[in-house]
Amino acid sequence: QVQLVESGGGAVQRGGSLRLSCAASGFTFSGYGMHWVRQAPGKGLEWVAFIRFDGTNEYYGDSVKGRFTISRDNSKNTLYLQMNSLRVDDTAVYYCAKDDGLGSGGIDQWGQGTLVPVSS
């Protein structure tokens, strides 16, 4: 079955950097686009970034554009999110999520999430 396991979360100070990883298994990773979605404590879901199956194109939400970078290594079945210039309002659980591959931008599988608390 599909498994998405995030790692790399943890406490960081404002202005700092962090790199999240997501190890994928149970499907052909190189055949699907991947998303990062975050959820601030007690809040709703916010899309962060998307990368195409082959890594040729990336898209970002306005709140992270220019600070975050999504990437992938298809040889390692791993998705990454490099987060720089972190702000307190970046505090959230970050989910790695698999695109459903139907061209609709939908997500059909989610990881368990990793918490990134940013302190001032």
Added chain:
Amino acid sequence: QSVLTQPPSVSGTPGQRVTISCSGSNSNIGTKYVYWYQQFPGTAPKLLIYRNTKRPSGVPDRFSGSKSDTSASLAISGLRSEDEATYYCSAWDDNLSGPAFGGGTKLTVL
């Protein structure tokens, strides 16, 4: 402020039918497929409905989705206590160049 608008909460009694609305625009729901996700506290969201009306394997047929113009709805019939969760709608948004989410609707089973 979410791109898609949902009521913050709905409630119902066991056995009842409830609906959750999701309002958008022509840059998202009006021209794109709608997805619905279910989330229990402390856990990751789970896909409930895809492409407006389709249910993934394992999702009970008590859950159904519909779409009309720039709005969509999730209906839950035969309400059960285990349906108590937060529900999110989502659709690709051309202005965002990514999926937009509603703010979430917390369902309480009385």
